[in-house]
Amino acid sequence: MPNEFAKINGYEGWKSKLDQLLAVAKTASESGTASARRRIADRLTDFAMHSHPDTEQIVELDTIALEAARTLLVENIEGEVSDIAARTAELNTLAKRLGAAGRAATEAAASIRLERAHRAVDAMTELVRAADELDAVLTDDDETLRRKIRQIAGTLLALRAEIEATLGRRGA
């Protein structure tokens, strides 16, 4: 398959070609796009893959070409990661805003489902039942009585928390 290296022969020919590629690489490095830098880096690698014979001088040209290619590619990758990093702070802020919108939506759904009202009624029903049971066990030993009282106290605390939450929401 014909390529830009097919007709090059001898050290001078290869050196001239490398000089030409390095000039393009310099321009790409200074003012080119990432894809332009990658394209010339690929051509420099191609240079090393096509140059021959493997004399000491030509191997030296290969080394220069491959090092230049590597520099361009690492520069490219670091630049792209930096571009991504430059947007991270804004993305964090956007994520917080979207998370807040999600939480607000979940709270709105809970409100529509009457969750607080359900919890308050459950707590009150439990309180009434516990009070009935307390009445029934008054003749039992003290330990059972204490346990029931603790249960009632817990229920009262839950009820208070619900009422406070409701009041707090109204206040807000």
Added chain:
Amino acid sequence: MRTRLALWPLVAAVVAAVVVVSTGCTALPDATPFAQSSREFAAGVKAAGRAVAEDLRSDEQLADVATQFDRQWEARANAMDAVAQYADGLVAIVRAAQDARAQAASLGDKLEVLAAAAGVVNPAAGASIAVGIDAASFIYGQIALVRGAASLHEAMHQAQPVIDRIAEIISRDSDNLREIVESAASLRRQAIATSGGAGAASFLRDIQQRREQARRNFAADPSVTHRDALLAADQLVTTARAEYDRFEAQIGRSRAMADASLELIGAMRDGLSRWTAAHRQMARALKDRQPVSVDSLADAAVEVRDLVQRLRALRDQR
């Protein structure tokens, strides 16, 4: 007092009719396609990030860059969690509005249980209370639709600019990811060339040129010497070709790895398009929602009439 209690279901039914007329009872838009596309999009972003990090780690000298990339992409993964949370919130609103009537009825049942436990209910009033709960649940079902629509509108209105901007950022990120993957693939090819690939290619070309010369010599003078030289050149080409093919196979595997990463980035881009389209569709469906539907009004009227008839029947039984 008993008269007032007995009138409650009728009042409720009338209020229900007013609520229905003033709000309509059309359904809210389906949020599940948006939730589904949000999950796909989130999975795509995370998978693309993992693939690119792996590409970077294929070159030891890029380990620091890979770590830096991981830190940046973690922020994208966190943003995707927020995307999922937001989508789940929208689904929850729609479901809550759809289930509101049942929830209200369930609350009514609980209140009945509470009243019974507290011993404040006249058993004779049970049926009347049940109708009252039905009516109240019906009213609440209508109110919940309006509240659901308002909550959805508010959430989507607040989120729209955020979603637009996230889409823009991820879109630009994907361009960067593509370039990183392509550059990493070029870098692997460069490393293969450095680690012997270039030498193998050069050696193969030299040997091929020598064989060509040996072939020309043998064609001009088919002597034993030229024949042996040609056979030796053929043998050398075979050996050099095997060595070169080993490097070519490495380059092929590297390219396949890059193509797989590019495919994941492409999937992420597709997911992004579907995600933003699903949000736009949902916003449009919410906006185009008919404020008053004749069909739904007719259905609601039938329901109110049934409630009133049930109430009258209860009264007649007394």
